[in-house]
Amino acid sequence: MVLIRVLGSAAGGGFPQWNCGCLNCQGVREGTIRAVARTQESVSVSADGKTWFLLNASPEIRQHIEGFPPLHPRKPRDSPLEGILLTNGDLDHCLGLLSLRESYPLVLYATERVRRGFTEGNVLYRTLERFPEQVTWRTLKLGREEEMTAGGRPSGLSIEAVAVPGKRALHLEGLVTPDPEDNVGFRIRESATGRALAYFSAVGAVTPSVCQALEGADCVFFDGTFWSSDELPALGVGTKRAEDMAHVPVGGEKGSLALLAGVGAPRRIYIHLNNTNPLLREDSPERARVETCGWEVAYDGMEIAL
Numbered sequence: 001m002v003l004i005r006v007l008g009s010a011a012g013g014g015f016p017q018w019n020c021g022c023l024n025c026q027g028v029r030e031g032t033i034r035a036v037a038r039t040q041e042s043v044s045v046s047a048d049g050k051t052w053f054l055l056n057a058s059p060e061i062r063q064h065i066e067g068f069p070p071l072h073p074r075k076p077r078d079s080p081l082e083g084i085l086l087t088n089g090d091l092d093h094c095l096g097l098l099s100l101r102e103s104y105p106l107v108l109y110a111t112e113r114v115r116r117g118f119t120e121g122n123v124l125y126r127t128l129e130r131f132p133e134q135v136t137w138r139t140l141k142l143g144r145e146e147e148m149t150a151g152g153r154p155s156g157l158s159i160e161a162v163a164v165p166g167k168r169a170l171h172l173e174g175l176v177t178p179d180p181e182d183n184v185g186f187r188i189r190e191s192a193t194g195r196a197l198a199y200f201s202a203v204g205a206v207t208p209s210v211c212q213a214l215e216g217a218d219c220v221f222f223d224g225t226f227w228s229s230d231e232l233p234a235l236g237v238g239t240k241r242a243e244d245m246a247h248v249p250v251g252g253e254k255g256s257l258a259l260l261a262g263v264g265a266p267r268r269i270y271i272h273l274n275n276t277n278p279l280l281r282e283d284s285p286e287r288a289r290v291e292t293c294g295w296e297v298a299y300d301g302m303e304i305a306l
């Protein structure tokens with residue numbers, strides 16, 4: 001069985017976002033819209049319910065661990081977290097790593113590009129280099145399936161990183177040239193049953209290789225950042241279109257809802273929702289539209305067993 005728990009389901013900034021007074025953010029603060037607050041994206045997975053892996057390390061990682069008892073220590077110095085997987089180098093996916101500095105060995109799975117983007121020139125990373133093997137990096141090669149281990153033994157889960165159209169982390173723009181390893185999605189497969197989770201929380205374009213990676217999955221998590229291309233400009237809270245920020249919108253003729261209509265996974269879930277997204281409002285027409293098409297919208301605390 002693949003056990004999945006959504007710890008955080010919002011895009012960078014969370015919902016509500018500290019400096020945003022848009023309809024959604026103000027509405028959720030004041031309780032005037034039908035919506036629940038969400039922390040920044042992170043999901044935990046396990047094959048046995050005892051050893052766990054995190055997909056992305058959000059700035060709210062401490063709250064995520066404390067809020068989910070299976071991630072609590074079982075003895076004085078301990079953690080059921082056997083590894084943390086990074087889809088890209090965005091701060092909302094990596095910043096949580098620096099909060100795990102309390103002298104405990106960590107295993108991090110990422111592409112070489114994402115590893116370098118986080119470690120090079122980052123003086124704060126030294127807090128994770130206080131003793132040998134504080135961090136063990138497991139390098140993910142595109143298209144190669146790797147076994148995920150727990151205490152040196154097979155965890156029952158394997159992972160494959162799939163290149164996805166995206167971009168470098170904002171803080172690396174202008175420092176490094178774009179590379180296919182900058183942004184990946186994961187296919188996580190349980191060895192015993194073959195059950196598969198496709199995790200694609202940041203997708204700049206729906207390409208044939210993205211569609212292929214979703215095929216045969218029992219559950220798909222997909223980029224739900226924006227409903228429409230001009231969501232930020234239309235609300236007056238930004239100038240960039242969704243595509244400029246490497247997120248394919250959900251709605252519209254060229255949106256993911258239309259382009260992924262052929263995806264047959266029994267569970268299809270939008271995650272990484274920006275606070276401006278009308279999908280956050282449970283009674284919005286956009287929400288009704290995706291649900292009619294068989295898609296769900298992730299929320300913090302959502303649990304799935306495959």
Ligand SMILES: [Zn+2]
Nearest residue numbers: 020022025275
């Ligand atoms: Zn907002």
